[in-house]
């Protein structure tokens with residue numbers, strides 16, 4: 046038996062792991078979703094189709110280990126590969142809803158069979174010599190393939206063909222070996238974490254990973270910082286690769302808890318960094334490292350790490366890991382990304398308390414040297430963060446400078462001024478007056494004298510980055526009937542982000558005083574005399590529906606980028622207003638929000654609307670939507 050094993054170089058294991066990972070990442074999680082969107086499937090339908098995949102995957106993960114008799118592991122792997130490849134090719138056809146559901150289910154079934162069978166009999170394919178390294182290599186190569194720029198940026202149909210090609214490679218790798226060897230159990234340090242704890246840990250890790258992946262993928266502002274451009278892709282791929290190979294080494298030397306704690310720290314930090322758009326570059330370093338660290342463990346765990354006496358037990362463990370951690374974890378993560386647009390720090394903290402801290406404490410108590418090393422790594426990471434933030438400060442200033450050049454070269458000044466005239470209606474509408482010194486500090490001053498559009502001297506305190514970006518892509522989307530041209534082309538390179546940074550820097554007057562003035566503002570009696578709720582309803586559709594209706598355009602396009610998703614008023618949702626308010630106070634409060642927006646959020650002001658229209662919208666909202674209740 047051992048001699049047979051020794052002859053096995055393990056290349057088959059590397060190919061199989063790489064092909065399975067790459068298929069899952071580039072096709073099942075990525076190209077397939079885009080292909081469905083290009084076939085016109087969105088929202089509820091898209092969710093149903095993706096659910097079919099998860100159902101297929103979970104079913105097979107739980108059933109396959111129990112019906113072992115029907116074929117040899119090699120034949121099962123081949124079946125899984127052929128099924129997955131066929132499903133990938135099927136997406137080239139013009140699918141409808143029913144056929145999409147079927148294909149999606151087939152992808153889930155194929156992947157379920159592949160992952161569970163591979164993870165159960167891993168030793169047969171990796172050989173006995175350093176099997177963990179083969180898994181690390183396979184995982185790293187899988188991620189490298191996905192981040193290969195021409196493939197990552199290819200059309201979904203091309204990615205589907207490539208995925209089918211990976212399956213062919215997988216089939217070839219299963220040839221020439223009949224019955225795989227039974228693998229003797231191997232002792233690794235620190236395997237004493239229980240199966241349930243390992244399962245919980247993997248689930249939390251996949252959850253964090255999927256949420257972060259979804260958030261980055263569906264938000265253009267974030268994507269620019271992480272996945273756009275071939276330099277980024279190569280960096281990502283190489284980070285993934287090195288971390289995967291490193292993970293194999295750590296698994297062997299330090300044990301699985303060490304790797305899981307490390308992966309959790311990396312992913313948790315990445316999720317927290319994603320909360321702050323200025324730290325995305327740093328997040329994009331932590332994210333791939335965390336993902337690769339745990340990905341290797343996920344494959345290796347059932348047959349190389351978990352203590353299991355028989356192949357049947359390994360199979361059952363693999364089944365649970367892929368059903369619960371793999372499929373449920375990623376569904377939960379994607380759901381979190383879709384619905385919240387961020388990973389709440391409470392969630393990261395909660396998972397850390399429940400899963401990682403007990404492990405950490407145990408590790409610290411049993412191994413002083415490692416504890417010291419962990420502490421050093423954390424201190425180094427914090428130090429690196431400070432350095433990056435400081436470097437970012439300098440970079441930010443130069444970005445603002447570049448943005449100002451874009452402002453000049455695009456001729457924005459021919460339509461926009463940057464000077465709030467003191468003691469004029471400007472002050473209330475376009476923000477606090479700036480001091481002469483503040484204006485003189487600008488070089489060259491861009492005061493301008495044409496006012497086709499609003500004054501921009503204080504636009505950074507008035508508009509969120511999200512609003513500004515949505516507006517540049519398509520001004521009329523957030524500003525009905527705007528005559529401002531689209532500047533979407535600026536976002537094909539860095540100019541768009543530079544311009545955004547510049548506009549966001551345009552603030553600095555006395556904001557507190559200005560806020561007071563906004564709160565002191567009341568609907569004038571003349572406006573209240575001519576209110577018309579019916580007109581208010583129509584105005585709401587024109588100016589607010591894009592964000593506040595369930596199917597509003599801005600809401601759908603920028604869904605993941607909102608700091609907080611706008612309340613769906615069309616869905617009849619209520620919002621908080623002090624219950625002591627009289628009807629008139631309530632209307633006034635809504636009018637203030639409508640006119641000035643909510644500072645620090647994505648809710649923009651509508652300063653340009655005449656007071657009568659603000660009054661009509663507010664009347665309609667206060668009569669139909671707002672309720673004096675304390676809960677949503």
Ligand code: HEC
Pocket residue numbers: 451452455456457458459460461497498499501504507508513516520521524527528529530532544548
């Ligand atoms: C042809 C004239 C024109 C040009 C050129 C133009 N804009 Fe505008 N812009 C407008 C008009 C009109 C509005 C008001 C309607 C709206 O919100 O779209 C506006 C609105 C805006 C707003 C929203 C301000 C607020 O408080 O609501 C911003 C920000 C803005 N423009 C920035 C720019 C920048 C930056 C450029 C150059 C890249 C630019 N604009 C070029 C006409 C123009």
Ligand code: HEC
Pocket residue numbers: 512523585588589590591592593599607608609610611612619620621635638639643646647648649651662666
């Ligand atoms: C660009 C998207 C966008 C547009 C357009 C928009 N809103 Fe909002 N609105 C938001 C967001 C986001 C919030 C939640 C802000 C927060 O608390 O984080 C919000 C909150 C509100 C609130 C406070 C109630 C609550 O649920 O938090 C009111 C009232 C409101 N908007 C009214 C309006 C009205 C009226 C219009 C049209 C004149 C409008 N909005 C247009 C994004 C938008």
